[in-house]
Amino acid sequence: MFSAKPFALVSALFLAMPAFAAGDAAKGESGFKKCKAxxxxxxxxxxxFLKGGKTGPNLFGVIGRAVGSTDFNYGDSIKAVGETGTIWDEETFVAYLADPSGWLKEQTGDSAAKSKMTFKLSKGGEDIAAYLASLGQ
Ligand code: HEC
Incomplete structure (x- = not known):
């Protein structure tokens, strides 16, 4: 018997997808110049893949990785978020880049939370997420 159910299911899944546009890895590769220092x-x-500075953690495999989980000497606020089991995905990554300290305040509920990352990226974060994800885990 023909049933319309699978189609309804597929469209429901589509609607449940995050509202972020999929990033462009090629654009992200050139955008990463801003992070390289x-x-x-x-x-x-x-x-x-790219030899950059050591002021911040290695970003290989960051998409899909737990927040603050390399051997880098992280600040207390990002470590507190990592302890809650938060994972970097496109959404958390883009929100963090837009305002690292603001994102940590929101995630920890601590108005004194701050980031050791003194850089903000207002646009193109989803492209950099796509680039980093394309390099593997
Ligand atoms: C001026 C130096 C600097 C620049 C430029 C910079 N970052 Fe960072 N980044 C840091 C530091 C320092 C940390 C560690 C933050 C902490 O411990 O609070 C960090 C942490 C991160 C993390 C968390 C990683 C983890 O292991 O949990 C991500 C993701 C990140 N940066 C992405 C980026 C991207 C993408 C760019 C470029 C658009 C960028 N950063 C530019 C210094 C920088």
């Missing part, structure tokens, strides 16, 4: 991208096996 402080962040390197190096895989666990030693493959260096």
């Amino acid at each position: 402080c962040h390197t991208i190096e895989a666990d096996d030693g493959t260096i």
Whole structure:
């Protein structure tokens, strides 16, 4: 018997998808120039995708990774968020970049929370997320 149910299910899944436009990895690769002074991208096996600075943590595999989970010496606020099990996905990544300290305040509920990252990115965060995700986990 033909049933319309699977189609209804598929459209329901579509509607449930986050409202973010999928990022453009090629644009993100050039956008990463803004991050390079402080962040390197190096895989666990030693493959260096981009040699950058060490002021911030290695961003290889960051999309899908728990917040504040490398051996970097993170600030207390981001460590507190990491302890709640929050994962970097496109949505959390874009929100964090737009205002790192503001995002940490919101996530921790602590008005004194602050980020060691002194940089804000108001647009193009989803492209950088797509670029980093394309390099693997
Ligand atoms: C001036 C240096 C600086 C620049 C530029 C910078 N960052 Fe950061 N970033 C940091 C530091 C320092 C931290 C650690 C924050 C903390 O411990 O509170 C950090 C943390 C992060 C984290 C959290 C990683 C984790 O392991 O949980 C992400 C994601 C991130 N940065 C992305 C970016 C991206 C993408 C850019 C470019 C658009 C960028 N940053 C530009 C210094 C920088």
